Amino acid sequence: MSDSTVSRSESSEDQDLPVPAGGAGAPPPEGGPIPAEDAGPDPLAPNPASPEDAVLVSTAPDVANERRSGDPSARSTSYLSARNLRPRMVRWRRQLARVNAFEPILRAESDASIRKRSLALRYRAMAGEKLSTLLPEGYALCREAGRRALSMRHYDVQIVGGIGLFEGHIAEMQTGEGKTLTATLPLYLHSLLGKGAHLATVNDYLAKRDAEWMMPLFEMLGVSVGIIQTADDQGDRRKSYGAAITYGTAKEFGFDFLRDRLLLRAQNRIQTEMLGGGDGGFSDSGDQVVMRGMHFCLVDEADSILIDEARTPLIIGSIEDNVRDQIVETYRWASEHAPSFELDEHFEIDNDTKRYELTARGRSRVRALPKSDLVRTMGLVDLYEYIERSVKVHREFLLNRQYVIRPSEKDPNVDEIVIVDEFTGRLAEGRKWRDGIHQAIESKEGIDISVPTGQAARITVQDLFLRYPHLAGMTGTAATSASEMRRIYRTPVVRVPTNRPPQRKQLPPRVFGTLESKFDAIAKEVAEVHATGRPVLIGTRSIDKSVLLSNLLTEMSIEHEVLNANNVEREAEIVAAAGGIGRVTVATNMAGRGTDIKLADEVERLGGMHVICTELHDAARIDRQLIGRCGRQGDRGSYRQYLSLDDDILKGGLGVIKSNKLKSRGAANTGSADRMATTFTRAQRKVERQHFRDRMVMMHHEKERKKMQREIGQDPYLDTPD
Numbered sequence: 001m002s003d004s005t006v007s008r009s010e011s012s013e014d015q016d017l018p019v020p021a022g023g024a025g026a027p028p029p030e031g032g033p034i035p036a037e038d039a040g041p042d043p044l045a046p047n048p049a050s051p052e053d054a055v056l057v058s059t060a061p062d063v064a065n066e067r068r069s070g071d072p073s074a075r076s077t078s079y080l081s082a083r084n085l086r087p088r089m090v091r092w093r094r095q096l097a098r099v100n101a102f103e104p105i106l107r108a109e110s111d112a113s114i115r116k117r118s119l120a121l122r123y124r125a126m127a128g129e130k131l132s133t134l135l136p137e138g139y140a141l142c143r144e145a146g147r148r149a150l151s152m153r154h155y156d157v158q159i160v161g162g163i164g165l166f167e168g169h170i171a172e173m174q175t176g177e178g179k180t181l182t183a184t185l186p187l188y189l190h191s192l193l194g195k196g197a198h199l200a201t202v203n204d205y206l207a208k209r210d211a212e213w214m215m216p217l218f219e220m221l222g223v224s225v226g227i228i229q230t231a232d233d234q235g236d237r238r239k240s241y242g243a244a245i246t247y248g249t250a251k252e253f254g255f256d257f258l259r260d261r262l263l264l265r266a267q268n269r270i271q272t273e274m275l276g277g278g279d280g281g282f283s284d285s286g287d288q289v290v291m292r293g294m295h296f297c298l299v300d301e302a303d304s305i306l307i308d309e310a311r312t313p314l315i316i317g318s319i320e321d322n323v324r325d326q327i328v329e330t331y332r333w334a335s336e337h338a339p340s341f342e343l344d345e346h347f348e349i350d351n352d353t354k355r356y357e358l359t360a361r362g363r364s365r366v367r368a369l370p371k372s373d374l375v376r377t378m379g380l381v382d383l384y385e386y387i388e389r390s391v392k393v394h395r396e397f398l399l400n401r402q403y404v405i406r407p408s409e410k411d412p413n414v415d416e417i418v419i420v421d422e423f424t425g426r427l428a429e430g431r432k433w434r435d436g437i438h439q440a441i442e443s444k445e446g447i448d449i450s451v452p453t454g455q456a457a458r459i460t461v462q463d464l465f466l467r468y469p470h471l472a473g474m475t476g477t478a479a480t481s482a483s484e485m486r487r488i489y490r491t492p493v494v495r496v497p498t499n500r501p502p503q504r505k506q507l508p509p510r511v512f513g514t515l516e517s518k519f520d521a522i523a524k525e526v527a528e529v530h531a532t533g534r535p536v537l538i539g540t541r542s543i544d545k546s547v548l549l550s551n552l553l554t555e556m557s558i559e560h561e562v563l564n565a566n567n568v569e570r571e572a573e574i575v576a577a578a579g580g581i582g583r584v585t586v587a588t589n590m591a592g593r594g595t596d597i598k599l600a601d602e603v604e605r606l607g608g609m610h611v612i613c614t615e616l617h618d619a620a621r622i623d624r625q626l627i628g629r630c631g632r633q634g635d636r637g638s639y640r641q642y643l644s645l646d647d648d649i650l651k652g653g654l655g656v657i658k659s660n661k662l663k664s665r666g667a668a669n670t671g672s673a674d675r676m677a678t679t680f681t682r683a684q685r686k687v688e689r690q691h692f693r694d695r696m697v698m699m700h701h702e703k704e705r706k707k708m709q710r711e712i713g714q715d716p717y718l719d720t721p722d
């Protein structure tokens with residue numbers, strides 16, 4: 001931004017609203033410098049910044065390691081290089097000084113005047129003034145509104161992070177550093193244009209929580225906020241999209257885009273049929289599009305949404321009644337017979353691709369099985385597939401691990417399968433497994449089979465977000481996905497240092513031969529820490545393991561709470577209490593992103609909260625999120641990782657054979673714990689690489705599919721002919 005743009009703002013219509021005398025480069029009035037060092041004892045903390053580059057740092061040692069380990073996602077430079085970062089930092093520092101210069105002026109003004117300024121900014125934005133010119137005053141207003149309405153004044157590092165977001169970066173901010181508040185800055189600034197600003201997060205709960213939490217700030221600035229929830233009808237959605245700022249999940253934004261697209265095509269058809277007459281035949285009763293374009297999207301937990309969720313496209317189905325009965329009956333037939341198929345004799349599992357394949361004996365067994373007329377009319381190759389899928393589901397998909405059964409929200413007399421999201425530990429409302437897996441599970445559990453339908457419209461997460469002309473993201477942990485995000489979304493990743501030096505301590509990992517011995521040791525550690533009065537949070541990978549640990553603690557008479565997808569109703573209450581003296585909380589990944597555990601005053605003196613990770617997840621990021629529940633905002637805290645040779649990550653990363661070999665050697669003993677822990681980390685990296693490959697394959701297929709659709713003159717997002 002040039003100095004001339006500042007003087008233009010001084011002479012604009014809002015002359016009654018004072019602006020800082022110094023203009024560009026005015027020194028910060030108060031608040032002191034941005035911390036020069038962000039190094040701490042926590043290995044998860046960002047690498048130390050050199051004093052001259054105090055605001056943001058570029059490359060990180062862990063990225064270098066990933067590159068050495070051959071991680072494809074880390075092949076190119078992941079973070080901005082120092083050469084590219086420096087000019088930005090100069091610019092951002094200058095902007096920060098301008099924001100700071102507004103502060104004493106705004107502090108002296110009334111609430112009404114703050115609102116008036118906000119309105120004036122909106123007029124200027126609508127009149128064509130560049131948002132970058134309005135940024136200093138806009139961010140200063142946001143900061144002042146945060147201070148007054150939420151008692152939270154954006155820290156300097158948050159302002160700088162917000163500037164990076166406005167300029168289309170992914171800001172990597174440590175857990176607990178206040179991404180929710182930082183998001184208000186670019187959302188507010190973009191909202192001034194009146195084209196909508198979206199915040200995409202991972203689940204309904206976070207969308208609602210963050211929107212409601214930040215609402216008083218936006219209200220003070222006269223900015224409306226809408227929230228999209230899965231259960232909302234079209235009318236509600238249209239209203240929420242009509243607000244200046246809309247919070248919702250990436251999935252709902254995607255489905256709304258697709259539904260609108262289908263509707264627009266129908267509208268076009270009607271118009272064509274009416275030979276251009278009328279308004280297209282649309283009534284006010286809900287058959288209008290709900291979105292009003294895509295202008296700016298800020299993606300919260302960017303690596304989860306832009307990377308993990310990008311593995312499966314969003315699909316809207318259409319009904320094909322004629323084959324329904326046949327399909328349902330074949331699912332039932334397959335799940336009735338699947339348990340009688342033996343590994344190696346009837347089927348084999350490819351350890352790399354996780355594919356189940358029938359052997360020659362398995363296929364002849366399928367041919368010999370009794371079949372009803374409807375099943376018999378199904379092609380033989382299809383029948384092989386039905387059995388393979390059903391066998392896989394019987395072996396790998398377990399109740400209370402990957403899914404739960406509960407009464408359907410639409411009809412409480414009917415049960416339904418609800419996926420437990422592996423990454424968030426929450427119920428993934430409305431999501432289904434693809435390729436018939438969901439139906440095979442329904443069939444296994446003997447509940448109504450929701451027949452898969454033909455596809456009507458689809459979009460990949462990548463395509464969805466690339467449609468926004470302005471895209472930015474926030475994440476706690478981009479180290480492993482920075483290069484992928486840059487390559488696919490053209491969004492460079494920058495690190496934002498912590499406001500206060502982190503004090504979280506890592507205790508040496510412990511490795512055990514069996515699951516039982518590991519859980520016994522965990523229970524012992526819980527008892528020891530509990531005796532000191534420090535709160536303990538124990539993270540498990542699945543609901544059944546949280547129950548197992550809970551039983552152990554009950555046997556030891558340790559009072560505790562369990563937080564998993566089965567007791568979401570009490571979530572707020574459990575989280576509110578989890579930081580109290582002597583509290584013990586067992587939680588699935590639900591106690592991950594978005595769980596802000598407030599510590600009781602005395603806890604800090606005792607050493608803060610202790611977190612126990614009972615198992616590695618498929619993505620290291622999820623482990624870091626759990627660890628990030630302690631040591632927030634510079635608080636004290638500690639964590640330890642527990643591992644066992646029974647852990648799923650070994651089977652997933654090393655393959656069943658290798659992991660069994662390791663187990664039979666009984667290599668685990670405390671003396672070699674560090675070395676063993678490295679084996680686990682390596683297995684985790686391998687699983688992450690497999691997921692990376694899956695995403696690349698899917699993206700390639702989608703690209704080809706879209707190309708073909710375009711070649712034959714069809715909408716690439718709609719599957720049925722135009």
Ligand SMILES: Nc1ncnc2c1ncn2[C@@H]1O[C@H](COP(=O)(O)OP(=O)(O)OP(=O)(O)O)[C@@H](O)[C@H]1O
Pocket residue numbers: 151152153154155158173174175176177178179180181476592593594595596628629632633
């Ligand atoms: N500028 C600020 N002033 C005072 N408190 C703040 C400020 N910024 C953040 N906080 C506090 O820090 C805590 C963490 O904020 P928030 O939940 O947004 O963090 P986060 O980065 O999203 O963490 P996570 O990734 O773990 O969910 C909250 O209790 C919030 O009130």
